[in-house]
Amino acid sequence: MSHTIKTPDWVKDAVFYQIFPDRFATSERVTKPSNLEAWDSPPTPRGFKGGDLLGVAEHLDHLENLGITAIYFNPIFQSASNHRYHTHDYYQVDPLLGGNAALRELVDAAHARGINVVLDGVFNHASRGFFQFNHILECGEQSPYLDWFTVKGLPLNAYDHEQAPNYGAWLGLHALPELNTTNPQVRAFIWDIAEYWVKFGIDGWRLDVPYEIDDDAFWQEFRRRVKGANPEAYIVGEIWHESQRWLQGDQYDAVMNYIQTRAAMAFFGARSLAPLYPGGGFDRLQPLDAAAFAKTIDDMLALYDWEITMAQLNLLGSHDTARFITMVQDNKSALKLAMLFQMTMPGAPMVYYGDEIGLSGGYEPASRGAMPWDRAQWDMDLLDYVRQTIRVRKAHPALRRGTYRTLLAEGELYAFERKYETQRLVVAFNTAAEAKTLDVPLGQGAAHAHAVFGDAQHVVLHGTTVTINAPPRTGFVIGLE
Amino acid sequence: MSHTIKTPDWVKDAVFYQIFPDRFATSERVTKPSNLEAWDSPPTPRGFKGGDLLGVAEHLDHLENLGITAIYFNPIFQSASNHRYHTHDYYQVDPLLGGNAALRELVDAAHARGINVVLDGVFNHASRGFFQFNHILECGEQSPYLDWFTVKGLPLNAYDHEQAPNYGAWLGLHALPELNTTNPQVRAFIWDIAEYWVKFGIDGWRLDVPYEIDDDAFWQEFRRRVKGANPEAYIVGEIWHESQRWLQGDQYDAVMNYIQTRAAMAFFGARSLAPLYPGGGFDRLQPLDAAAFAKTIDDMLALYDWEITMAQLNLLGSHDTARFITMVQDNKSALKLAMLFQMTMPGAPMVYYGDEIGLSGGYEPASRGAMPWDRAQWDMDLLDYVRQTIRVRKAHPALRRGTYRTLLAEGELYAFERKYETQRLVVAFNTAAEAKTLDVPLGQGAAHAHAVFGDAQHVVLHGTTVTINAPPRTGFVIGLE
Numbered sequence: 008m009s010h011t012i013k014t015p016d017w018v019k020d021a022v023f024y025q026i027f028p029d030r031f032a033t034s035e036r037v038t039k040p041s042n043l044e045a046w047d048s049p050p051t052p053r054g055f056k057g058g059d060l061l062g063v064a065e066h067l068d069h070l071e072n073l074g075i076t077a078i079y080f081n082p083i084f085q086s087a088s089n090h091r092y093h094t095h096d097y098y099q100v101d102p103l104l105g106g107n108a109a110l111r112e113l114v115d116a117a118h119a120r121g122i123n124v125v126l127d128g129v130f131n132h133a134s135r136g137f138f139q140f141n142h143i144l145e146c147g148e149q150s151p152y153l154d155w156f157t158v159k160g161l162p163l164n165a166y167d168h169e170q171a172p173n174y175g176a177w178l179g180l181h182a183l184p185e186l187n188t189t190n191p192q193v194r195a196f197i198w199d200i201a202e203y204w205v206k207f208g209i210d211g212w213r214l215d216v217p218y219e220i221d222d223d224a225f226w227q228e229f230r231r232r233v234k235g236a237n238p239e240a241y242i243v244g245e246i247w248h249e250s251q252r253w254l255q256g257d258q259y260d261a262v263m264n265y266i267q268t269r270a271a272m273a274f275f276g277a278r279s280l281a282p283l284y285p286g287g288g289f290d291r292l293q294p295l296d297a298a299a300f301a302k303t304i305d306d307m308l309a310l311y312d313w314e315i316t317m318a319q320l321n322l323l324g325s326h327d328t329a330r331f332i333t334m335v336q337d338n339k340s341a342l343k344l345a346m347l348f349q350m351t352m353p354g355a356p357m358v359y360y361g362d363e364i365g366l367s368g369g370y371e372p373a374s375r376g377a378m379p380w381d382r383a384q385w386d387m388d389l390l391d392y393v394r395q396t397i398r399v400r401k402a403h404p405a406l407r408r409g410t411y412r413t414l415l416a417e418g419e420l421y422a423f424e425r426k427y428e429t430q431r432l433v434v435a436f437n438t439a440a441e442a443k444t445l446d447v448p449l450g451q452g453a454a455h456a457h458a459v460f461g462d463a464q465h466v467v468l469h470g471t472t473v474t475i476n477a478p479p480r481t482g483f484v485i486g487l488e
Numbered sequence: 489m490s491h492t493i494k495t496p497d498w499v500k501d502a503v504f505y506q507i508f509p510d511r512f513a514t515s516e517r518v519t520k521p522s523n524l525e526a527w528d529s530p531p532t533p534r535g536f537k538g539g540d541l542l543g544v545a546e547h548l549d550h551l552e553n554l555g556i557t558a559i560y561f562n563p564i565f566q567s568a569s570n571h572r573y574h575t576h577d578y579y580q581v582d583p584l585l586g587g588n589a590a591l592r593e594l595v596d597a598a599h600a601r602g603i604n605v606v607l608d609g610v611f612n613h614a615s616r617g618f619f620q621f622n623h624i625l626e627c628g629e630q631s632p633y634l635d636w637f638t639v640k641g642l643p644l645n646a647y648d649h650e651q652a653p654n655y656g657a658w659l660g661l662h663a664l665p666e667l668n669t670t671n672p673q674v675r676a677f678i679w680d681i682a683e684y685w686v687k688f689g690i691d692g693w694r695l696d697v698p699y700e701i702d703d704d705a706f707w708q709e710f711r712r713r714v715k716g717a718n719p720e721a722y723i724v725g726e727i728w729h730e731s732q733r734w735l736q737g738d739q740y741d742a743v744m745n746y747i748q749t750r751a752a753m754a755f756f757g758a759r760s761l762a763p764l765y766p767g768g769g770f771d772r773l774q775p776l777d778a779a780a781f782a783k784t785i786d787d788m789l790a791l792y793d794w795e796i797t798m799a800q801l802n803l804l805g806s807h808d809t810a811r812f813i814t815m816v817q818d819n820k821s822a823l824k825l826a827m828l829f830q831m832t833m834p835g836a837p838m839v840y841y842g843d844e845i846g847l848s849g850g851y852e853p854a855s856r857g858a859m860p861w862d863r864a865q866w867d868m869d870l871l872d873y874v875r876q877t878i879r880v881r882k883a884h885p886a887l888r889r890g891t892y893r894t895l896l897a898e899g900e901l902y903a904f905e906r907k908y909e910t911q912r913l914v915v916a917f918n919t920a921a922e923a924k925t926l927d928v929p930l931g932q933g934a935a936h937a938h939a940v941f942g943d944a945q946h947v948v949l950h951g952t953t954v955t956i957n958a959p960p961r962t963g964f965v966i967g968l969e
Contacts, residue, residue, distance in 0.1 A: 040632040040673060053630045085619055087626035095619055096577065102619075103632065136622030138566055138576055138583075144647070145568035145617065145663065149534045151521035151584065166625070166647045182626065192521060 012256030014318035015211070015239045017077075017123060020407050022350075022397050023357035024075040027326050028082075028104055029055055029089045030377045031360055032062030037105040047379065050372040055089050058377070060100065060109035064116045066380075073363060073390075074397035077123040077355070079213050081326055083110065086134065090326065090375070092127075092215065093134035093182055097200045114208045123210035125241055130197045131219040132176070132183040135165045140184045154190050177219065188220050194228070202232045211241030213320075214259070218246055226258040243320045254315045261318040264354055266307050268322055274300035274421070275344040275438055276335035289334055297438075301416035304423075308353070308411055317408065319354030323362065329369045331362060339365070340480040343392050344436055347460070347482040350396040351406050351425065351434040363393040399460045399484050405430040406484075415447050422447040432459070433485040437477035445475040453487035460484035493737030495799035496692070496720045498558075498604060501888050503831075503878050504838035505556040508807050509563075509585055510536055510570045511858045512841055513543030518586040528860065531853040536570050539858070541581065541590035545597045547861075554844060554871075555878035558604040558836070560694050562807055564591065567615065571807065571856070573608075573696065574615035574663055578681045595689045604691035606722055611678045612700040613657070613664040616646045621665045635671050658700065669701050679713045686714055692722030694801075695740070699727055707739040724801045735796045742799040745835055747788050749803055755781035755902070756825040756919055757816035770815055778919075782897035785904075789834070789892055798889065800835030804843065810850045812843060820846070821961040824873050825917055828941070828963040831877040832887050832906065832915040844874040880941045880965050886911040887965075896928050903928040913940070914966040918958035926956040934968035941965035 033039075033046065037059040044054040060083065070078070082091035085099040100110045114124050133140055139152040140163075147161050157175030164173050165181055177183040186193050201212060212233065217226065233240050244253055247265040254262065269292060273280065277294035295303065308316060323331040323345050335341040342362070349356040360366075361378050365386030368374040379385070400406045409427030415435070416422075420443060422435035431453065437443045449471045456468035461483035465476045468487075475483055511531065514520075518540040525535040541564065551559070563572035566580040581591045595605050614621055620633040628642050638656030645654050646662055658664040667674050682693060693714065698707065714721050725734055728746040735743065750773060754761065758775035776784065789797060804812040804826050816822040823843070830837040841847075842859050846867030849855040860866070881887045890908030896916070897903075901924060903916035912934065918924045930952045937949035942964035946957045949968075956964055 038673065040636070042630070042632045042634045044630075051630065053627050055627075055630065055632050057632070087619070087623040087631070089627075093626065095622065096580075098580075099577075134622075134626070136617050136619065136626065138568070138617065141576065141615075141617030141622075142568040145574065145615070146534050146536075146570075149523070149525075149532065149536065150568070151523045151536050151538070153523045155521070192519065 012312045012314045014260040014314050015241050017210075017239060018241050018260065018355050019317040020401075021077040021123065021355040022075050022400065023077045023079050023125075023320065023355055024070055024073070025079045025322070025325060025357055025359045026063060026081065027058075027360065027375050028060065028063070028080055028091070028101075029058045030375055031058045032066045032378060032380065033057050034059055034061035034065055034105070036061050037103075037109065039103065046377045050368075050375050050377065052372050053089060055103065056377050057103060059104045060113045061105045064109075064113045067116060067120055067122065070122060071120050073358070073394055074401060075358070076121060077125060077210070078117065079125045079320075079357060080127060082127040082129055082215075087136055088134075088182075092129050093136075094129050095134050095136045096138070098203065110207075118208070123241075124208075125211040125213055125243070126204060126209050127215055128201065128212040129215040130186065130188075130200075131216050132185045135182055135184065137184070140165075155187055155193055156184050157187050177216070185219070188222060188225055194225060198229060198232045201229055202236045205233055205236040205240050210237070210239070211243065213263070214242065214244045217244045217253070217259070223252075223258065226253065230258055241318070249310055251310060254311045256312065256315075261315060261320055261354070263325070264307075264319045264321045266303070267319075267349075267352065267354070268324065268328075270295065270300055270303040270307070271323065271345045271348055272331065272334055275348065275436070276331075276338060276341040277419075277438065278440065279336045279338035279341060281329075281334055281336050289328060292334075297416040297418055297421040300421060301413045305413060313353075317353050320357055321349050321352060321354040322357040322359065323349060324359050324374070326359075326371065326375055328374065330359065330367055330374045332365065333367045333369050333374070337367065339386075339389060343389070344438060344480060344482050346393055347396045347484075348434075348436070350400040351432075351484060353407070353409075353411060356397075356400070358393065363390050365389050395460065403430060403432060403459070403484075403486075404428070405432045414449065415445060419443070420445050424449070431487040433473055433487060434482070435473075435475050435477070435485065436482045437475075438480060440479050442476065442478050445473075445477055447473045447475065449473060449487070455488040456485050458483050459486050493793045493795045495741040495795050496722050498691075498720060499722050499741065499836050500798040501882075502558040502604065502836040503556050503881065504558045504560050504606075504801065504836055505551055505554070506560045506803070506806060506838055506840045507544060507562065508539075508841065508856050509541065509544070509561055509572070510539045511856055512539045513547045513859060513861065514538050515540055515542035515546055515586070517542050518584075518590065520584065527858045531849075531856050531858065533853050534570060536584065537858050538584060540585045541594045542586045545590075545594045548597055548601055548603065551603060552601050554839070554875055555882060556839070557602060558606060558691070559598065560606045560801075560838060561608060563608040563610055563696075568617055569615075569663075573610050574617075575610050576615050576617045577619070579684065591688075599689070604722075605689075606692040606694055606724070607685060607690050608696055609682065609693040610696040611667065611669075611681075612697050613666045616663055616665065618665070621646075636668055636674055637665050638668050658697070666700070669703060669706055675706060675709070679710055682710055683713045683717045686717040686721050691718070691720070692724065694744070695723065695725045698725045698734070698740070704733075704739065707734065711739055722799070730791055732791060735792045737793065737796075742796060742801055742835070744806070745788075745800040745802045748785070748800075748830075748833065748835070749805065749809075751776065751781055751784040751788070752804065752826045752829055753812060753815055756829065756917070757812075757819060757822040758900075758919065759921065760817045760819035760822060762810075762815055762817050770809060773815075778897040778899055778902040781902060782894045786894060794834075798834050801838055802830050802833060802835040803838040803840065804830060805840050805855070807840075807852065807856055809855065811840065811848055811855045813846065814848045814850050814855070818848065820867075820870060824870070825919060825961060825963050827874055828877045828965075829915075829917070831881040832913075832965060834888070834890075834892060837878075837881070839874065844871050846870050876941065884911060884913060884940070884965075884967075885909070886913045887915075895930065896926060900924070901926050905930070912968040914954055914968060915963070916954075916956050916958070916966065917963045918956075919961060921960050923957065923959050926954075926958055928954045928956065930954060930968070936969040937966050939964050940967050
């Protein structure tokens, strides 16, 4: 069915920014309850800092200045957890975030700036306070909703942590009762939610642990409902590994591309990797040299239809990982190179909030720190660098739509070509700690070469070879004509 | 401040009908989950039968034919209990009832027929699934909502019924955590709800156990917010005893007039009273003769400003009592006489759903049976009688607005006058098991007397006396000119 595969065009051109809503920005217009943690104190597993969606709306300048064109929000629906993956009500934006009215304002303000909004869809599990689960807790065998969950005993032992839950619960966690998606009413309930918010105006869904709903027909109908509401809505699954099953064009448009994340971290961060960092998917990460990196990338790019690859969600880290800068033990050059790589690859790059100003933090809760708004705390050099990498991507269709071909992969040197219609670019990296000369074979010659990112004086064209005298740990984007 | 007392005019002319939403009528248009009890099975304490608001909308003919002009609904908001006094979300109509869209349709359909809609406001306590309480259950000392409830220990032992709740709970019931209404945010939360639904289009609030929020300023502001949204909105408190504190014109318009309920049951049902019926407020009820009844009524009518009295909510029973017919051990004549009395007294009469067709039932759950829609099960004679009593009330402003004066109160005979502008009526009862002649002294003579309810042939005017040859257990309404 590959001839029918179609993903949203806007995603191919998008630069995403991931926001963890409790931690990005707070607005004085949202009344807050009393017991919040100080904004600048270290994040805790269960504490709340009181970020909200009006706070985001009031800081869209920062995103626009950076070049961002889309936001992916961690969950925003009413939930009794700071990450909001324990959904209490799928139709209500959390009151701490400002409620549904705040989402209305945020979506409208974002759209006015050409910024799309993608929400986190957490449909495998709900929470103990979720109405239909609470109904069984309260009414036992007389609840009409018994078959909304997988009940193995009554009364539910939802708050008795000394025994395993007597109901289906994600990872065996009492707090996360799993919805029974074999129940037609539960299926319809989820599809209705998906459609409702797309009609409200959001631009897509990131799906949390969607493989837990192990049911192609469920996701096929999910796609029909979402695309019926907006054919350009984006559906991106949280799947960390190869995802062919879901990326045939009839389920998701893309997945979160942690394959690329791991590879980029292992190659650009090879010299400073914290290899045994616990948790967060990177704990067994080993350094890669350029050849191994190139193979990983080539294999990755062969996984899916090109229409899918151009819509992949590429990221350097997330709320589920340590921050990139921390994974590479504060080696800023590794972050810079990886940022440039992300901005020059097919698939939509995503910046985890704060990575652009040097925010650090290990696996949760540390990676979910509050965004500082005192610019004295920002790494302005890094911010400027990230802005430049985004600018070069947005200026060159070949970086977004172009074909990919590895040109050089030796030791710590790596280069590839992106080519789209008449536009042809070379992206090259010296990840070594010393200056290196890269002789990048073009295969097909060019008349002129000029650096559109990186110092033009270091770049020389010799027939079918571009020679780059690259300072230590630098990257280049070179236009060929 | 009595000169400023103002209650809604429409209430003075209204005839209410109380509906327990799970039990009145079910619509095929509302999708229901699987585990419901059979409609015609005996009601159980915790089972659901699946009545809904579209079912009410589809049966408005019955109400209109009866002469009903207002509905009081037991709670309709999302709640994991069949009576819905355990509120889970004050902004959502329960999905079993059809959700907010069903309320929209019902309110619009009711208004189109001149029927107003009053909802049950349960603001003292919420439920264990209520978001801000669930938040503390889930997040403990790190929940921002700690001060929304009276927390005495953590973790909350909400589902550990072997120990008393370590939080403020109504009647010490774990399931009913009490909102901390000293918290300004909680106060605003409740006032916002009250205003929201009045703006939505409801015509008033019946307040559940409002004395538990022992705070005049709270209710004064509540009234300001409600009346600000609609000056004609009705505010009626569930207070079973003398209520001067709340009926000074600055808090409620009225209370549920259980004082009159008890008196009517004790007088009209004196011959068949089930005096030791357990629970439901009537357990210590003793028979009254006419003299004692008259004193009770006179005392009652002296309690409040006349503007309040005309807006009182008069009832013969409710979801909180045994049904009247059961309290009088199926003595239908007692119910008929009490119905006529209710329809001829100042204050808005209310019919508890099903009383009009002979539905019986003791204290809960029995008094909350499902309404049968097979008319073969209806007492058509009773239905016609109730319809006639409503018709006579609606035809005579004096019964709604007129002054009250006792004319006769001897043994089992009772009569009073209602007088409004040029209209003058006598209401008379023979509650004896034998025919009786009532010589009702009018004080001031009249030219003509004619029965507008009851057989005209039994009524003769002799100067300043109306003589009624009343068959056993009959009532009369007599117009004087």
